[in-house]
Amino acid sequence: MEHDITLSLDQAQALSRHILHNAGFGPGHVEAITRSVVAAQRDECHSHGLYRLLKIVETAKMGGLDPQAVPEVIDHAPGIVRIDARYGSSLLAFEQGLAPLREKAERHGIAVLAINHCFHFSALWSEVEALSGMGLAGLAMNPTHAFVAPAGGVRSLLGTNPLAFSWPRPGGDPYTFDFATSVVARGEIELHRRAGKSIPDNWALDDQGQPTTDPTAALEGAMLPFGGHKGSALSTMIELLAGPLIGDALSHETQAANEEGTGRPCHGELVIALSPRVFLGEQHEAGISHAEKLFEEMLGQGARLPSQRRFEARVRSLASGVSIPAALYRDLMALAGEDPVGEKEDAP
Amino acid sequence: MEHDITLSLDQAQALSRHILHNAGFGPGHVEAITRSVVAAQRDECHSHGLYRLLKIVETAKMGGLDPQAVPEVIDHAPGIVRIDARYGSSLLAFEQGLAPLREKAERHGIAVLAINHCFHFSALWSEVEALSGMGLAGLAMNPTHAFVAPAGGVRSLLGTNPLAFSWPRPGGDPYTFDFATSVVARGEIELHRRAGKSIPDNWALDDQGQPTTDPTAALEGAMLPFGGHKGSALSTMIELLAGPLIGDALSHETQAANEEGTGRPCHGELVIALSPRVFLGEQHEAGISHAEKLFEEMLGQGARLPSQRRFEARVRSLASGVSIPAALYRDLMALAGEDPVGEKEDAP
Numbered sequence: 225m226e227h228d229i230t231l232s233l234d235q236a237q238a239l240s241r242h243i244l245h246n247a248g249f250g251p252g253h254v255e256a257i258t259r260s261v262v263a264a265q266r267d268e269c270h271s272h273g274l275y276r277l278l279k280i281v282e283t284a285k286m287g288g289l290d291p292q293a294v295p296e297v298i299d300h301a302p303g304i305v306r307i308d309a310r311y312g313s314s315l316l317a318f319e320q321g322l323a324p325l326r327e328k329a330e331r332h333g334i335a336v337l338a339i340n341h342c343f344h345f346s347a348l349w350s351e352v353e354a355l356s357g358m359g360l361a362g363l364a365m366n367p368t369h370a371f372v373a374p375a376g377g378v379r380s381l382l383g384t385n386p387l388a389f390s391w392p393r394p395g396g397d398p399y400t401f402d403f404a405t406s407v408v409a410r411g412e413i414e415l416h417r418r419a420g421k422s423i424p425d426n427w428a429l430d431d432q433g434q435p436t437t438d439p440t441a442a443l444e445g446a447m448l449p450f451g452g453h454k455g456s457a458l459s460t461m462i463e464l465l466a467g468p469l470i471g472d473a474l475s476h477e478t479q480a481a482n483e484e485g486t487g488r489p490c491h492g493e494l495v496i497a498l499s500p501r502v503f504l505g506e507q508h509e510a511g512i513s514h515a516e517k518l519f520e521e522m523l524g525q526g527a528r529l530p531s532q533r534r535f536e537a538r539v540r541s542l543a544s545g546v547s548i549p550a551a552l553y554r555d556l557m558a559l560a561g562e563d564p565v566g567e568k569e570d571a572p
Numbered sequence: 573m574e575h576d577i578t579l580s581l582d583q584a585q586a587l588s589r590h591i592l593h594n595a596g597f598g599p600g601h602v603e604a605i606t607r608s609v610v611a612a613q614r615d616e617c618h619s620h621g622l623y624r625l626l627k628i629v630e631t632a633k634m635g636g637l638d639p640q641a642v643p644e645v646i647d648h649a650p651g652i653v654r655i656d657a658r659y660g661s662s663l664l665a666f667e668q669g670l671a672p673l674r675e676k677a678e679r680h681g682i683a684v685l686a687i688n689h690c691f692h693f694s695a696l697w698s699e700v701e702a703l704s705g706m707g708l709a710g711l712a713m714n715p716t717h718a719f720v721a722p723a724g725g726v727r728s729l730l731g732t733n734p735l736a737f738s739w740p741r742p743g744g745d746p747y748t749f750d751f752a753t754s755v756v757a758r759g760e761i762e763l764h765r766r767a768g769k770s771i772p773d774n775w776a777l778d779d780q781g782q783p784t785t786d787p788t789a790a791l792e793g794a795m796l797p798f799g800g801h802k803g804s805a806l807s808t809m810i811e812l813l814a815g816p817l818i819g820d821a822l823s824h825e826t827q828a829a830n831e832e833g834t835g836r837p838c839h840g841e842l843v844i845a846l847s848p849r850v851f852l853g854e855q856h857e858a859g860i861s862h863a864e865k866l867f868e869e870m871l872g873q874g875a876r877l878p879s880q881r882r883f884e885a886r887v888r889s890l891a892s893g894v895s896i897p898a899a900l901y902r903d904l905m906a907l908a909g910e911d912p913v914g915e916k917e918d919a920p
Contacts, residue, residue, distance in 0.1 A: 301850045303651055303680030332651030334844070336682050338851065361817065363809075377875035381866075389809045399812070401805035433873075451799025457749035457878050458806075460866070461711075461737045464747070468863040469709065469851050476869060496682070496844075502649050503686065503817050515816040518729075518808070521824060525781075527725035530805050 226550035236262045236546055240277060242560040247281040249291040256315035260346045265546045268537035271411055272347045274548055274556060280313070280345055281559055288490060289313065289343045295320050303328060303335045306470070309342035314366075314493055317342055318351050321495075326358055329497035337495040338470040344368070344493060348388035349402035349531065355497050356390035356398035364388045365462040366493040370476040372406045373446035375456035378433025380446040383475030384410060385462040392500070394512055399519060401530035405459035406447045413439050413447070466494040574898040584610050584894055588625060590908040595629040597639040604663035608694045613894045616885035619759055620695045622896055622904060628661070628693055629907055636838060637661065637691045643668050651676060651683045654818070657690035662714075662841055665690055666699050669843075674706055677845035685843040686818040692716070692841060696736035697750035697879065703845050704738035704746035712736045713810040714841040718824035720754045721794035723804035726781025728794040731823030732758060733810040740848070742860055747867060749878035753807035754795045761787050761795070814842040 231239065240258040249257065257280060265273030284291045293312025297320050300306040305324040309317035321337040328335035348364040355362030368383030388402035407427050416423050417439035425435045428442030436442050449455035467474045472492030504511040519529060548556075579587065588606040597605065605628060613621030632639045641660025645668050648654040653672045657665040669685040676683035696712040703710030716731030736750035755775050764771050765787035773783045776790030784790050797803035815822045820840030852859040867877060896904075 301681040333649040
């Protein structure tokens with residue numbers, strides 16, 4: 225068995241930059257995507273980490289994603305920043321929208337960032353944590369790709385539509401959650417298929433709309449929303465608010481684009497920022513302290529906060545770097561140029 | 573067996589007005605509460621219908637709720653309307669906040685109504701439907717009373733924290749959901765106890781923090797959130813946004829007030845309004861039509877939309893009035909004055 229390869233965070237960044245530059249991404253996209261995949265790798269979210277670069281480069285090669293797209297920032301309304309990502313990655317668009325979103329939220333108490341026409345291949349937690357890092361509460365959502373049947377339905381229609389939220393905590397990691405509105409991630413079903421294991425009968429339907437325990441049948445059928453009709457309703461809300469409300473696609477409409485060979489889904493994203501400073505005024509500190517009571521009560525009865533595992537991984541990675549499988553490292557190196565991590569002697 | 577009593581909607585309104593007036597509620601509260609309970613009865617949401625009047629009157633008699641409270645409307649920030657309900661019912665506060673909330677949402681694209689210090693005994697769907705009736709998308713949430721353990725926890729901490737959403741549909745009923753973030757409503761467990769039936773083992777924990785199928789043990793223990801850690805996270809977000817963010821109580825803090833005999837929980841509520849007209853501008857009609865495609869696809873594969881049953885009940889009630897058990901009718905009549913429904917000859 226091969227050993228994993230350990231990279232410092234600087235090396236991981238350098239590797240990502242070389243790969244993206246080689247694939248034709250403009251400097252702004254190189255930096256925004258690198259920040260995202262290295263942050264995910266640092267937090268041991270492997271599927272959104274360095275591995276994701278393989279998919280991103282593949283998507284760019286397929287021609288749907290514009291690696292040089294210049295996002296257009298539009299001051300759409302007093303409470304709305306709109307960004308036309310112009311068929312580029314969502315990440316640079318988000319970064320460019322962050323300052324005006326913050327400014328509007330701090331002036332009005334609440335504001336929205338609506339991103340249109342973006343390719344979205346990142347986790348949302350890093351975006352809502354950018355907001356909580358500024359002392360704002362952030363809520364983000366987007367449609368994806370139609371893999372999920374609505375409750376009571378028989379066919380894929382909804383995306384795995386993630387919902388993420390972050391709340392600022394003084395002197396510590398924020399309270400953050402980021403979950404798919406499907407019962408499990410699609411990758412989980414793929415892992416069961418590879419391992420030859422059956423899946424629980426409440427994860428998915430086969431292509432006849434019947435519950436199945438066969439992961440292959442599930443991948444050809446439809447996944448189910450989490451929490452039955454409640455999760456299905458929540459996912460529908462995400463479709464509406466991050467789709468038609470902002471003049472962008474529903475999850476089942478990205479499918480066609482995908483089948484035409486343009487790669488990952490292209491759609492919109494909605495981010496809401498709320499300012500505790502504006503809501504609470506002079507009571508700001510008291511309100512933030514008040515929220516801490518809830519977390520103390522949770523931890524005091526043995527419950528974990530969401531993202532706790534991720535924050536623990538972050539501490540480890542900041543101290544010791546990140547580890548990736550040797551095979552992934554070789555695939556990444558094949559996409560990079562000469563000596564991309566600057567430490568050839570350590571490479572296998 | 574006794575027959576149910578049928579009342580026209582006018583009779584139901586008259587009965588509600590008499591009861592609330594007799595219990596000392598000011599005219600504004602009488603009308604706001606009557607609109608809410610009659611709308612719920614009309615939609616066959618029995619627990620929030622005329623039955624609820626018994627609880628409301630009892631709460632007012634206990635002295636925590638001020639039946640004459642005059643809500644204070646505060647123009648808190650460009651995007652925030654704040655209402656201090658002054659320990660009265662949330663319903664009049666909501667009605668008074670609706671026009672300024674609409675005005676702000678139509679000007680900025682998004683706005684918030686924050687209600688403080690209210691007694692909350694109504695369903696949220698009628699409030700988000702007030703917004704969708706004006707062409708806005710509405711999202712409402714509130715903490716309740718600590719009956720639910722966080723995922724991985726062992727004791728009650730979170731409320732059953734409802735989340736409601738409504739989206740305007742042209743020429744028809746809106747898309748609306750309104751669900752508790754507990755697996756089931758507390759009343760569902762009470763019904764099992766009365767019927768001597770066991771409950772599924774994923775509904776609740778006993779007072780030792782262990783899963784239980786005994787409804788009595790469940791009522792003494794803690795209910796579970798829907799959808800495991802995802803529902804728990806969503807419920808936590810509701811605590812934060814409709815609690816500390818607006819300077820109001822967490823669900824576990826309302827418990828003490830309740831134990832002091834002030835009746836139903838007193839806390840805050842948060843309502844977010846988004847304006848499709850502002851988001852979409854000239855594309856407004858196209859965006860609303862676009863959303864219809866999603867509903868068509870759902871219905872086309874046999875899925876039901878949430879609230880469909882309620883809208884069907886509404887049609888029946890508008891045509892034929894509402895029916896309530898004879899025992900409930902007698903209890904209500906005992907709280908009302910002389911001939912409250914104006915049809916003494918039909919009364920039993």
